Amino acid sequence: MQPEFQLSEPFDARRIVVAMSGGVDSSVVAALAARTGAETIGVTLQLYDHGAAVGRTGSCCAGQDIRDARAVADRIGIAHYVFDYESRFRDSVIADFADEYMAGRTPIPCVKCNMGVKFTDLFQIARDLGADCLATGHYVRRVEGPQGAELHRAADPARDQSYFLFATTQAQLDYLRFPLGGLPKPQVREIAAELGLSVALKPDSQDICFVPDGDYAKIVRKLRPDADEGGDIVHVDGRVLGRHKGMIHYTVGQRKGLEIGGQPDPLYVVRLDAEGRRVIVGPKAALAVGAARLSDINWLGGDFTEPLTAKVRSMAKPVPARLDGDRLIFNAPEYGVAPGQAAVLYAGERVLGGGWIAATEAAMAEAA
Template sequence: MIALDTLDTAGVEGLDGLAGRRVAVAMSGGVDSSVVAALAHAAGAEVVGVTLQLYGGGATPSRPGACCAGADIRDARAVADRMGFAHYVIDMEARFQDSVIQHFADSYAAGRTPVPCVECNKTVKFHDLLDLARSLGAEALLTGHYVRRIEGADGPELHRGRDPAKDQSYFLWATTQAQLDYLRFPLGGLEKRRVRSLADTLGLVVANKPDSQDICFVGGGDYAAIVERLHPELAAGGEIVDAAGRVLGRHAGIHKFTVGQRRGLELGGATEPLYVTAIDAEAARVIVGPRTALAVGAAVLEDCNRLGAWAGQVEAKVRSLAALAPAHVEDTTLVFDTPQQGVAPGQAAVLYAGSRVLGGGVIARTRAPLTN
């Protein structure tokens, strides 16, 4: 067994005091969670690796960008076998189908743009897996997420990961305070290159394995096929109209569009670039307009989770790759200091104070900017 003090662990967090204690590690079969499990084992913890088989019946060959199925499960087991700790595979396919994939399809059918990673973390991973970890007698659940858990005056706080290119805090806004008390994120203070270097030093077979990308359960990027399988009525398509209701063309399904989108409209007669400004699911209509029509002054949030006070100025991220936008909160309405574009119902709005995650909510609807 490799001792922790023989490794360069500068920046690794959350491993203090684990020696002799049982911990569970969520293992997806990727390099990040494998390094977390190996580090916890090297720290002297009694590690129980847990892999959730989420789709594919456990037999689907791995593909770049996937996780939690097929070869990924075998990779997780190989890491556990090499390091010498227990590893369990739990069949959660039915739960994942109901809580994540069905929600994904239902959201598109309702004219929304969902964030399936949020739903997965909120339900399968940080609810079901956390309960399983406790049932195994684990004192903490460790994951490979690039976020930081920092002790504050009132208890643990959730912060952005140190590596901005890998920060996953946008997808973890729904983590509750009780869950945060139990969770540990050892990689939050590291850059990805350091994690791969540690994997190589530890001799892990996944050291050079590609990162998971996009939506894990969508093969070949064809998310529309999954939505149509669960909502075949969407394939009938409908009208593309302007703000006044004038018909400009037809579309092949509202689930193929999101607010802010330009590509795929195929409106040859337009005299200026047009963007999706709204989706009317009941009428199966895609509403389009000029770029100026995308401006949003406020977003009403639902299903909110608070990890800190929503008072005074905050910064908000309204898409995973969006820049932080200065704003303030009035009850559950996020009011932007300057109008924002591409704010889509169904996406998450995550609030920050510096690096700290204050929580967030799902964007239910938006409001146009106030006029002077």
Template sequence: MQVDFQLGRPAQGARIVVAMSGGVDSSVVAALAARSGAEVIGVTLQLYDHGEAIGRTKTCCAGQDIYDAKTVADRLGIAHYVFDYESAFRGSVIERFADEYMRGRTPIPCVSCNQGVKFTDLLGLARDLGADCLATGHYVRRVLGANGPELHRAADPARDQSYFLFATTRAQLDYLRFPLGDLPKPLVRELARDLGLVVADKPDSQDICFVPGGDYAAVVKKVRPEAAEEGEIVDRDGRVLGRHRGLIHFTVGQRRGLEIGGQKEPLYVVRIDAEARRVVVGPKSALAVRTARLSGLNWLGEDQRDGLSAKVRSMARPAPARFEPGSDGGSIHFDTPEYGVAPGQAAVLYEGERVLGGGWIEETAAAELEAA
């Protein structure tokens, strides 16, 4: 299988840097790059290694994964370098993750990682190495449009990672390549087996790399011990219904873990008052959102406003919406009330398969309040 890396010149005289995490996806990208005839350099960033501490090797930043990336590079006959970015990763991703929880928000660390360490620092490394492009194993498509490269969803909807890449800038997109965007995951594994790569059957990571076993609270408590301070659980009128063991255990939309009995209807977390250390609960209807204000807007489209769709969670279906730009970002208006919308999440806007951009949700307007 051959892939056109759109290098703008003959591959035999070009250089491709591949971001290699030690997983099957980036390993196949390295193999496809090597097949193109270009000089290929594999680069692995050492970000956060908890694998040794917990005896687990399936996470993207564990020491075993660095070894796997090197083994694949040796198999392909390409150069491989490891760069220590643990300090930068801690400051821009882990500490930000903890601080967002402290503020009562719902953080999306994978976006922060792509926005910073991976697509800023790693891209800079690739340029320093004289590469014509940086190729990654993300499942997303780079499509050449009338006004330059566009970001599109992956052909395989089950693997699409476009939600996590909304902050990719136009300049970065011009330099990046995503060879797996048109491929289904089973075919990627088949290619890895045909190439004899040791990672062909390596399981995909199911957790955020620095959150062992999905225990977010333990990570936040370690970084910010004060996050475990207790507080009150109150209804929307301020009546105390119970107590909680720390804001780090709750996000907007959550129902489990409240441990409040004797209520007429199920209660959900509808708001977190970080300053007062209060968890505010209410009925499911209180979670319905019609409008969300965004900050940190990154826009890849033209002047589209109507006929769009928005995703507020990576696994959510895009919901019909309208976008209204503003001086400090903009706002999205859902055609019908949307649930599970919380400050701190990313809202990503699409026009069909194309990613137009997105931003960080700062505040929301409840549908029931707008109706009133």
């Protein structure tokens, strides 16, 4: 007798396309989808050069990951297709990543990937294959509300990925399924082991998938040769404290690696002036932000009068805030708010939407 598993979101479909990255999460989704009796089709997007991807693990959609996805599909007896989206990924995600750093912003390529190849293009592939839904291994919950599908945080706070999915449109949400959103990761691995999947013990993805060694500057430098052009390190009071080795090496909130010793108090990167190639630094108090201007706001939540919370970094806790047009106003000064990152808005567990942080308003005046 096969073991029974309780899905966070039950399937009700005759044909299901599953986005298979080669990891344990999407593999379990594919296996559970197939167990419902629905025709299940696994789809993997190849995002890297075949030669460069050989042997790479701990990312997603690389050479070994594609082989793992195919092995799981063979194990559970479903069709599996690989689509080459290398050029699309390079142009829409990697090039944008480099441009954002060059503009003095801190990018989130995972969101851009979800907005593009993973949900827009994969969504169309699933439609073309005649699927009733597209299932993924993301840790978020899709809840049917009185006015349609809602996006909610995962039950396991340590695994919640809602921050990276704020740009999901309502049409996409209606079509998507997230069956793991109510499960803790250890249980997902237990399911994989019970089903005999070879990826049950495979390590989770680390860092940005196309930067496996964590050296962001190397990627930017390869695409933008002038990325290492130096400039001044300037205190918020206007004093020039030294020279930097290229703005791609700095992000808002950074303290280490400034190489401006002899200062009486710790200094942090407060903002980046791309046009003047200046790194602006100051005391921790100078990092305090009272409000942020958002661009390209995606709204999923309808009209809300209850208090909102905002999450301005993937690892940050949501804090009380309010939205006035495109201006996000924090109830108390918030730290480490960086242009290029996202501000995601919540009402309790529900994701209302979010936008890209275009600019910040300091809670204290700067002289620089």
